[in-house]
Amino acid sequence: xxxxxxxxxxQTGPRRIGRHTIQRLLLYYLVAGGILLLLTAVFxxxxxxxxxxxxxxxxxxxxxxxxxxxxxMPLGAPAWVDACVQMVGAFLLVLPIAFTYIxxxxxxxxxxxxxxxxxxxxIVVTAILVVVQDSLALAFSLAGIVAAVRFRNNLRxxxxxxxxxxxxxxxxxSGIHALSVATALSVTxxxxxxxxxxxxxxxxxxxxFNRLCMPSGADRAAPPSSAGDVPEPTGGNGRKRGASxxxxxxxxxxxxxxxxxxLAAGRLAVEQVLARDAKVWTASSTEPGEGTxxxxxxxxxPRKSVGLAAVRDNLLRDGAPHIIATDETDAAxxx
Amino acid sequence: MTTPAxxxxxxxxxxxxxxxxxxxxxxxxxxxxxxxxxHPILRExxxxxxxxxxxxxxxxxxxxxxxxxxxAAQAAEAAAAQGKFWEMHDRLYEHQDALDQRGLTRxxxxxxxxxxxxxxxxxARTYATRVERDVESGRASxxxxxxxxxxxxxxxxxxxxxxxxxAALANAAMxxxxx
Numbered sequence: 001x002x003x004x005x006x007x008x009x010x011q012t013g014p015r016r017i018g019r020h021t022i023q024r025l026l027l028y029y030l031v032a033g034g035i036l037l038l039l040t041a042v043f044x045x046x047x048x049x050x051x052x053x054x055x056x057x058x059x060x061x062x063x064x065x066x067x068x069x070x071x072x073m074p075l076g077a078p079a080w081v082d083a084c085v086q087m088v089g090a091f092l093l094v095l096p097i098a099f100t101y102i103x104x105x106x107x108x109x110x111x112x113x114x115x116x117x118x119x120x121x122x123i124v125v126t127a128i129l130v131v132v133q134d135s136l137a138l139a140f141s142l143a144g145i146v147a148a149v150r151f152r153n154n155l156r157x158x159x160x161x162x163x164x165x166x167x168x169x170x171x172x173x174s175g176i177h178a179l180s181v182a183t184a185l186s187v188t189x190x191x192x193x194x195x196x197x198x199x200x201x202x203x204x205x206x207x208x209f210n211r212l213c214m215p216s217g218a219d220r221a222a223p224p225s226s227a228g229d230v231p232e233p234t235g236g237n238g239r240k241r242g243a244s245x246x247x248x249x250x251x252x253x254x255x256x257x258x259x260x261x262x263l264a265a266g267r268l269a270v271e272q273v274l275a276r277d278a279k280v281w282t283a284s285s286t287e288p289g290e291g292t293x294x295x296x297x298x299x300x301x302p303r304k305s306v307g308l309a310a311v312r313d314n315l316l317r318d319g320a321p322h323i324i325a326t327d328e329t330d331a332a333x334x335x
Numbered sequence: 336m337t338t339p340a341x342x343x344x345x346x347x348x349x350x351x352x353x354x355x356x357x358x359x360x361x362x363x364x365x366x367x368x369x370x371x372x373x374h375p376i377l378r379e380x381x382x383x384x385x386x387x388x389x390x391x392x393x394x395x396x397x398x399x400x401x402x403x404x405x406x407a408a409q410a411a412e413a414a415a416a417q418g419k420f421w422e423m424h425d426r427l428y429e430h431q432d433a434l435d436q437r438g439l440t441r442x443x444x445x446x447x448x449x450x451x452x453x454x455x456x457x458x459a460r461t462y463a464t465r466v467e468r469d470v471e472s473g474r475a476s477x478x479x480x481x482x483x484x485x486x487x488x489x490x491x492x493x494x495x496x497x498x499x500x501x502a503a504l505a506n507a508a509m510x511x512x513x514x
Contacts, residue, residue, distance in 0.1 A: 257498075259505035293509040309382075316385035324356060324508045325383045327501045 017194050021103065025096055029187060032092040036179055039085045043077035045177055083130040090122035090174035093186040094167055100190050101163050104197040109157050118163050122171030122182075129175025162193075253280065253299040254308055255329040258315065260322050262292045269319035270296055277306045277314055297329070340488030341476045343391060346465070348420050350381065351389035357508035360391040360485040362473045365408060365427040366401035366434055369495075370482045374428040376497050383501050387508060392424060394469040395481050403434035405466065410439040412462030413453045414446065422446040 077085070098118045102110070132138040155161055166189045173182035260266025263286065274281040280301040287295040302311045312326045341360060343349075361377065363370040381390055394411070396404030407427050414423035426442045427434065433441065436457075443453040456462065473483065477490060484491040484500075486507045493499050 257501075259501070259509070261509045289506070289509065291509075295505075312382070313385065316387065320386075324387050325385075325501055325505050327383045327498065329498070 017103075017198050021194075025099075025190060028096060029183075032095075033183065035092065036089050036183070039088065040179065043081050043085050045077070045082055079130070083127060086130060086174045086177060086179070087123045087126045089179045089182065090126045090171050091119070093174070093179075093182045094119055094122045094170050096186055096190045097163060097166050097170070097193075100193050101160075104193065105157075111155075111157075111160065114155070114160055114163065118167045121164065121167040122174060125168055125171025126174040129172060253282075253301050255284065256298050256300050256312070256315075257327045257329050258296045258298065258319075259324040259326075260294060260296060260319075261324060262322050263288065263294045263296070264292070266294075266319065266322040267296055269322050270298065270315060273311070273315050273318050274298065274300060277303055277311045279303045339476060341393070341472050341485060348392045348415065348424070349389060350391075350421065352386060353389065355384075355389035356387045357384070357504050358389045358391065358485075358487055359504060360393065360488075362393050362395035362469070362478045362481060362483040362485075364394075364396050364401055364404045364481040365411065365424075366404040366431060367397060367481045368431065371428050371431045373482045373495050374425075376495060376500065379497050380500050380504065383497075384504065384508075388504065393473060394466045395473045395478055395483065396466065396470070397481060405463075406436070406439065406457065407434045408466045408469075409457060409460065409462045410443070410453070412465050413456040414443060414448050416456065416462070417448045417452065419446050419448050423448075 098115050101115055101118060105111075128142065132142055155164075166185065169185050170182045173179065173185060258266065258270055260270070267283075267286075271283075278300050282299045283296065284299050285297040287297070289295065300308070300311065302308045306314075308328070312328075315323050315326050343358070343360075359377075359380070361370075361373075363373075377390070381388055394408040396408045398405050411420060411423045411427060414420055423442060423446055426446055430438065430442065439457065440450060440454060443450050476485070482495070484495070486504055489507075491500075491503060493503055
């Protein structure tokens with residue numbers, strides 16, 4: 001099941017993660033992990049250095065042995081070098097998170113300042129924690145300083161907050177010399193976020209409702225809802241997919257005004273295209289014009305693999321010569 | 336008194352086929368803020384009609400009000416000479432705050448024209464006559480300001496929002512042909 005899910009995630013659909021993306025991420029983590037291991041071995045934390053000149057023995061002490069062999073500063077790196085190592089670690093581990101943000105956001109939802117924030121934040125948090133260490137007094141001072149500064153910023157997307165928290169988490173882990181925890185957080189974050197984005201979890205309300213809340217074998221086309229029934233289309237044979245898709249209330253539906261020179265022939269052409277290219281569509285109104293001409297209005301949700309722009313292009317191409325123009329109607333115009 | 340409809344000539348800048356159901360002609364000024372605001376709307380309108388619309392652009396620089404408009408129009412013609420009129424047209428409308436000499440050269444470089452030839456054409460005012468011809472045709476057709484739009488040769492005086500323009504163009508496209 002999981003294999004099937006991942007195959008689907010990698011290969012198909014408009015939300016493709018892409019084989020190259022996965023390969024690059026894997027390669028990046030391998031290289032970053034190697035760099036971090038080397039850095040922590042060459043510049044060991046003072047408290048972690050093996051005692052004396054005797055090399056540690058035994059399989060369980062393999063890493064300590066490596067450190068002992070590689071350590072440039074066997075007695076432990078000075079505080080500033082140690083802080084630099086942790087900050088470099090935080091930086092390396094947060095980059096895939098920033099990349100995931102860029103990969104999963106549309107141009108509209110993308111906020112470039114958030115990318116820079118996500119990259120900088122763990123470095124700063126690491127430095128703060130290196131300074132505070134185990135000092136209760138410094139911790140209280142930090143709390144006082146933070147309380148004195150008012151942070152207020154509206155995020156473009158509520159989901160962006162998760163990136164901020166993920167970034168802080170990596171900073172915390174790096175700051176307490178737990179780079180392994182930071183690595184685990186970074187990898188888990190990236191994997192879960194990419195999978196959630198790929199599957200668009202929760203977007204298909206009816207499907208999710210049917211799968212999770214309805215008894216097995218129940219009629220999936222008609223989940224119980226307090227929203228009432230879907231109004232029948234005034235024309236055409238639009239496929240209704242449940243109460244949540246009431247054409248007036250469903251924000252995922254776009255209103256298309258289609259100008260045709262012949263209402264009957266135009267409607268036929270429009271509905272042939274919509275039956276093929278739209279996941280949900282309903283005819284909402286017809287405005288007769290001069291002679292046989294007029295305007296057909298449809299509420300449309302295109303198939304994800306097609307997209308609204310392509311639906312409009314296909315209407316013009318396949319609906320020729322009767323379809324003259326297609327226009328997306330905004331809310332103001334509808335009112 | 337009726338003004339003559341602007342006749343479409345061979346050296347007009349045209350997007351779309353001659354057999355399109357409706358023709359929209361714009362007299363525009365690259366430094367005019369209203370033209371700049373109308374530019375993305377016209378792009379949407381072109382998208383709404385696809386092959387059913389033919390779009391024609393003509394220059395009408397308002398030299399008294401817009402000091403860079405004339406040179407911008409000539410720059411568009413210099414780019415047109417190298418086959419990049421629409422790229423320059425879009426770029427000029429999208430960068431109305433950079434229409435001085437340096438800005439025009441930068442735009443030319445960005446769209447990939449031969450900058451040396453472009454600068455020579457601008458310095459020699461090679462296309463001043465071409466721009467003036469557009470202006471004269473506009474004056475003859477009753478253009479007094481920018482942007483001035485003509486739908487199938489008839490000046491359009493309605494609102495310039497997308498929905499109104501699409502409706503007006505669709506009505507013109509669906510109107511029975513005048514014998």
